[in-house]
Amino acid sequence: MNVRNLAIWGAIALLVIGMAVAMGGSSEADSAKKAKLSEIYALIDSGQVAEATLGDQQIVVTTTDNRKLVSELRGLDMETQGVLVKEGVPFSVDADSGRNNFASLIFSILPILLIVGFVFFMMRQMQGGGGRGAMSFGKSRAxxxxxxxxxxxxxxxxxxxxxxxxxxxxxxxxxxxxxxxxxxxxxxxxxxxxxxxxxxxxxxxxxxxxxxxxxxxxxxxxxxxxxxxxxxxxxxxxxxxxxxxxxxxxxxxxxxxxxxxxxxxxxxxxxxxxxxxxxxxxxxxxxxxxxxxxxxxxxxxxxxxxxxxxxxxxxxxxxxxVGNPDIIGREKILRVHMRNVPLAKDVDSKTIARGTPGFSGADLANLVNEAALLAARRGKRVVAMAEFEDAKDKVLMGPERRSMVMSEKEKELTAWHEAGHAIVAMIVPSADPVHKATIIPRGRALGMVMQLPEDDKLSMSKIEMTSRLAIMMGGRVAEELKFGHDNVTAGAASDIQQATRLARAMVTRWGFADNIGPVDYGSDQGDVFLGQQLMQSSHVSEDTSRKIEEEVRKLIQTGMDEARRIMTDSRDKWEAIAEGLLEYETLSGEEIAELLKGNKPTRPDLSDDDSGPAPAVPVIGKRRKPKGDAGLGDTEPNPA
Structure with a gap:
């Protein structure tokens, strides 16, 4: 039991004892009626007193009709004792009884004092450590x-x-x-x-x-x-x-x-x-x-x-x-976090920086830490470029879930779905290069295609947005073309969600719909806690709302039609990517390009001769949400 609990129980015990003593410390004089000493003597002389108790400062008598009377004395009065002896009244002497009133007063106040002290003590404890007590609410915590x-x-x-x-x-x-x-x-x-x-x-x-x-x-x-x-x-x-x-x-x-x-x-x-x-x-x-x-x-x-x-x-x-760093800034940040990490000769911070657009400083710190942990798990003495690539995939797409059991049918469906995303991304204009495609479950996704831009982007053109819509709908179209309309799954749910958000923003915020024009219809999406949304009346008419929905639907349908055209015209390439995913499970962008040329991917040997215990590296930062094209079963993706 710690000191705090001991003090609390001690205060409670004192409170109980004080109340008990206060209740039990009262004498029989407390229930007696006050009377003059002459009245007491008269009752004694008339034989109406059955018994008496002499104290230091008072006398208490019990009459023959069971009445109790009390009167003050000056000390143990010998004269009174003599009268009682003369009249044959039995009596007893209690020298402490005169102090009972004072003790009763003390013990009646004691519980109140204990309660006040106990409340004060608890208020100090509620304020926490650091010397802050009940009277320091208004003190600065800087x-x-x-x-x-x-x-x-x-x-x-x-x-x-x-x-x-x-x-x-x-x-x-x-x-x-x-x-x-x-x-x-x-x-x-x-x-x-x-x-x-x-x-x-x-x-x-x-x-x-x-x-x-x-x-x-x-x-x-x-x-x-x-x-x-x-x-x-x-x-x-x-x-x-x-x-x-x-x-x-x-x-x-x-x-x-x-x-x-x-x-x-x-x-x-x-x-x-x-x-x-x-x-x-x-x-x-x-x-x-x-x-x-x-x-x-x-x-x-x-x-x-x-x-x-x-x-x-x-x-x-x-x-x-203080924004997200550009490629030069990312390279400098990586060098800062790599100071205490033993690196292999093939590690190039500039290459890593080029492949991590949109990363914040915390993301890059997390990337270096994940790479160090992977190297330690593999028993290496140094962190190589392979660990940084694997760490980047883990940060961007989530950890692999190889233990998840997938049936051959689900695996095939996922491969064709992701191949649809990949082939559309490789053919539509102004699209970011495909970085990696996988049918290994990662995070909450059964499969994923990830694109990474070659340079930092500050804006997006209309043609890039329409190409993005086609890429998003590529998985849904692939399932429909390969397995038939009745066998399309719910795996494209997040694809449709992302496409709808992008299309609606194109119509209501960026003015990319001819029938609507360059008018902002998304301005009343204010924060409720600021009272903005509640205080603004809707300025979108029913007819305009209908036109907005039509334009959003038209943009998404155009993206689906473009994806269908690409997969129909390039079916052999689409099939090559799907079969490659079924065989290798994960393909990099370079490996996909080799597959389309008719060459099989060459997988490097990741074993390292320079193995041994790795240095301990502290955990830095937090995991980034998965980023990339939505895959089959991806319930909460982030658009690339």
Whole structure:
């Protein structure tokens, strides 16, 4: 039993004992009626007293008719004893009975004191460790980042050069403010790091702390929010008071959208705890009192939900976008994460970077870690290019499920389905190259065709979108052509879902439908929690909705017709890919090209002579959702 539980049970035991003593400590005088001493003497003289009890300060008598009377005495009165002896009244002497009233008072107060102490103790325990008690609700939970947390510098951050330059200027301002002040420049009050998850926003903030050499306080946006109204605002005040004592310093608020969401959404009460916290944060950042030397750095991946007052100059003077890295950035990030990994001679970070478009920094860290784990599992001393390729497939498509039992019929159906995706992807214009096709179950998919772009893409043309629709519908068309309309399976469910989403976006958002025109009909898909969707009335008429559905259906049907034409005209190539998948289960893009030339794939020997125990590598990052064309049975794919 730990100390906390022991203290709780001890308090309960004291409470029970105190109540018992208080109840049992009362004397018979408590139930007796008060009387004058002369009245007691008169009753004794008249023979109406059956017995008596003499105390230090009182006498209690019981009359012959069972009445109890009590009167005060001055000590053990010998005169009274004499009267009782003379009249033949039996009596007893109790020297402590006079103190019973005082003991009763003490023991009646003791339970109350125990209850108050017990409640106070529990409130301290509910507040957790770190010395925070019941009276410290409003204290800031910001932690001062020190060297023991691991010093991070800009050398540890790669792939976000522009963001580093913006933050480097803040670091220089903290180190040498006169360099900017002599030209009239003022130190920025805040910098907001904006970008998707895993791009290194928090890592950048830690690098600023490592470079600046000033106190660095870190806190999460959710740490301000509490069930008690006013606590969040109090914590904001305390945080800035703490920062003022350490100025110049940096405060970093991670996930600021937890406390900085837009006010006045029209839902619920306006005077809630979160809004009070945000109001106090706005005042501290740019109010009547200047917080000189305090720079606020915040990070979020939801800038669209932040309150406009939070984003104006004077509060967050700079909004720094931290996006996914390009091919050069990915190569630099890979080199950072490969520092402590023993690599084989065939590992080329540039080749890996070219094959990982759209990867964030966290994805690349996870890729390197998965490759190291694969090499360790295979008993190798170094990590080779083969491990990086296998790790990339695992991250993109999910882990293989070779233990899953598939019947020959399902295997054949999956092969023709995926071959349909592959042949369409290889023939339609402006399509990304096929990276790999497999009928080995991966993740939640029974099979998959994955495409990877040759270069980083920032936009998509209409011809690329229509080609994408044909590729998505290729699996469904393949089942229909090979096995007949009545034998088409539900394996194309996710293909149809993705195609519908793409076609609807083409019509309602990007203006690719002639009958609809370049009008945005998807603008009222606002977030309900902001009150946008509830406060907007639908501006799409019934006739327009019907036209939108017709255009969406037309685009998908056109994609199916194109896929059917390709598979009909190139049936021999389609069949070659399907038979190759049945034989080899997994084919790379190069192997598919060799099959179409009539050559059998040559599989390299993956055994490594340089085997042995591999170094331990820590797990980094999280697994990425599967990415690629939908395959048979793929219940939740991501479009490539």
């Amino acid at each position: 932690r001062l980042l020190t060297e023991k947390h691991g010093r991070v510098t800009f050398d540890d951050v790669a792939g976000v050069d522009e963001a580093k330059e913006e933050l480097q200027e803040i670091v220089e301002f903290l180190q040498d403010p006169s360099k900017f002040q002599r030209l009239g420049g003022k130190i920025p009050k805040g910098a907001l790091l904006v970008g998707p998850p895993g791009t290194g926003k928090t890592l950048l903030a830690r690098a600023v702390a490592g470079e600046a050499g000033v106190p660095f306080f870190t806190i999460s946006g959710s740490d301000f929010v509490e069930m008690f109204v006013g606590v969040g605002a109090s914590r904001v005040r305390d945080m800035f008071e703490q920062a003022k004592r350490s100025a110049p310093c940096i405060i970093f608020i991670d996930e600021i959208d937890a406390v900085g969401r837009s006010r006045g959404a029209g839902l619920g009460g306006g005077n809630d705890e979160r809004e009070q916290t945000l109001n106090q944060l706005l005042v501290e950042m740019d109010g009547f009192e200047a917080n000189e030397g305090i720079i606020l750095v915040a990070a979020t991946n939801r800038p669209d939900v932040l309150d406009p007052a939070l984003l104006r100059p004077g509060r967050f003077d700079r909004q720094i976008t």
